[in-house]
Amino acid sequence: MPRQNRWPAEPAGLHDQRCGGDADRNTGGRGHAEAGRVIRNIQSATDLAPAYDVVVVGAGPAGLSAAIEASIHGLAVLLADENESPGGQIYRSVEHASDADLARMGPDYAAGRKLIERFRQGNLSYAPRATVWSVGPADEELDGAHPLEVGITLGEIARPIAAHRVILATGALERPFPFPGWTMPGVMTAGAAQILMKSSGLVPSVRTILAGTGPLLHLVASQLLRAGVDVIAVVDATPRENWRTALVHLPAFVTSPHALKGLKLLFDVHRRARVVRGVTAIEAVGQEKFSALRASRGKNSLEIEGDLLLLHQGIAPNLNLTLAAGCDYYWDEHSAVFRPSVDACGASSVPGVSIAGDGAGIVGAVASALQGELAGLNASFDLNLIDRNAYGERRARLTRELARAMRGRTFIERRFRSGEKFRIPEHDSTIVCRCEEITAGKLREVAALGVPGPNQMKAFTRCGMGPCQGRLCGMTAVELLAKCRGGSPSDAGYYRLRPPIKPVTLGELAAWPHTDAAIVAVAGFLETRR
Structure with missing residues (x-):
């Protein structure tokens, strides 16, 4: 059963909206008219419009696709993202990547350029380096026409932004990997190493060991090897018993686009580096910094010397903003993660809030983009910007494409499920x-x-x-x-998260509009003027 994680009370006039429903069809004036103009790159909160039709959080494949789709149908869209350029984690810095960078990172990374080019040509607003720290019901004193309010900080100024719809495309986080020595200097995550490669072109210059499980572990190993890094070993801690639950899903995986890519990746790593399989326990050792990885395989143990240890044991949906918004969630035993409860178009339990991409469950870049399109399409339909027939046809096509992109995903989840002793x-x-x-x-x-x-x-x-x-x-x-x-x-259950989900300074809060409700919340009373 899904965990109930709602606001204390739902906003007046809202009810549970589901994919393709007619909820909130009579919307009145919307953000496109209110904004008056489109600012393609917004650098300060003072340049934000007070309201938008759709606010998209996150500029990865899902967020970019959702923003593009919604803007195509005439909605006023704001895409807010913490990074300085679009692409998310998977396409980080791809706009500025050199040919050598593209060759090292692989064709899936380079594919992000086309998506970002489409986004750059769109008629929408984009706020890089922006922190979204709350999503909740709108303050009727500020804006009674929009059901949702987004708390955003940009340029050290905080602002409430009203919205008819919010699409959360917050992506994923690397799963914690706690074991003896994992916090010592010289130990970091494989994802962090990949970020350094993408954003700064930095690669390790020392003996490097990778340990853990999951496709990303082998992907980063392959990318490091192509960059000339001295990869001493790849220590695979994937439980062997995973094959029992994964095997039934193997036929779907074999006929999926993931199979050939995965085999090429494994072959590349095995051909160029030492791979240690069947590991049941690991420990990082060293005096003041990492110097060796101690690994056990049943009754046998080995010690691999190195200078840098990169860890990875899968990724999980980034739920902090989702849960703070009040969305229901549940525990997915097959992938051992909490996931938000969403319908086929990403609509959550909170009216007007949708979730797309890896933030709703790990699906990969291609499927994330398609989920983003579905969320943007659904917002356009609910706000009466597309007729039912056109909506139905496009939704059916996107659903078929999504099913193809998801083929084989269940096998990957079961095969690379991290072991309990490592979690x-x-x-x-x-x-x-x-x-x-x-x-x-x-x-x-x-x-x-x-x-x-x-x-x-x-x-x-x-x-x-x-x-x-x-x-x-x-x-x-x-x-x-x-x-x-x-x-x-x-x-x-999980932590009861409440906004703000990111630190907000007193100076930023001081820039918040001084409404009567805000004054009462802080001072406890409202001074009457004579």
Whole structure:
């Protein structure tokens, strides 16, 4: 059953809208008329319009496609993203990549250029370096015509932006990988290394070891090898028993576009680097920094010397903004992650809020783009910018394309599901919460007291209260608690997240419009003027 994670009360006049429904068809004046003009690159919050038809959060494949689709149908669209250029993690800095960079990163990376070119030609507003820290019901005192309000900071100024629809395309995060030594200098994630390659062209100049599981582990290894990095070994910790659950889905994978790419990737890595399989335990060792990886395979152990350890054991939906917006969610046992509850077009349990791409479940770049198009199309239909027949035809075509892009995905999920012993640290001394330096042993002590959920555990230990707000420890803490209680993460639930999900300064808040409701919220009273 999905976890209920709603606002205290739904906005007046809204009801649960589902894919292709007629909810909120009579919208009155919309943001396109209110904005008055389109600013292609917005650098300051003072240049933002007070309202838009659609606000898209995230400029990866899903966000770009959603913004393009909605703008094609005449909606006033704002796309807000934290990065300085569009592309998200998968297409990071692809606009400025050299031919050598494109060759090193592969054809899937280069494909992002065409999508970004289409986005650059669109009739919409784009706010890079913007932080969206809240999505909630609109303040009727500021804007009674739009049901939703987005809290955004841009250029050190915070503003409330009203919207008819919000599409969350917040992507994914690397799954935490807690084991002895994972916090020492010289240990980082494979995703972080890939970001450095894409954004700055930086690659390791020292002996490098990669460890973990998942397609990205081998992709980064291949990219590093093509860049001339000294990859000492790739240590594969994928549980062998995963084959039992994955094998039934193998026929669909073999006929999918993922199969040939995956085989080429594995062959490239095996041909050029040492691959150690069947690993059941790992430990990073060193005096003041990483110097070797100690790995166990059953009763046997080996030690691999190196200077840099790159870790990866899969990715999970980035849910912080989704949960803070009040969207329902559930525990997906097959991929061992929490996912938001959405329909075929990405509509969430919160009216007007849709989720597309890896933020709704890991699907990859191609499927993410198609989900973004569906979300943008659905917003256009709900706001009466496209007739039912045209909507039905386009939705059917996108749904077929999405089904093809998703073929084989179930096999990948089952095959590369990370093992429980790598998700839940066995050693009590292992740090779980890096921000507050909370160990697994401390969490087990608190779990033994009978805390009912992760929010109570947070109150006892501060686990999840640091700058990352649970992004690096949340899943580990929840699974550890569930195991201590003999239950499922579905029973424990996740952190109760509330806005702002990112730090907001007092100066930014001071720039917020001084409405009567805001004054009462801060001062407790409203001074009457004579």
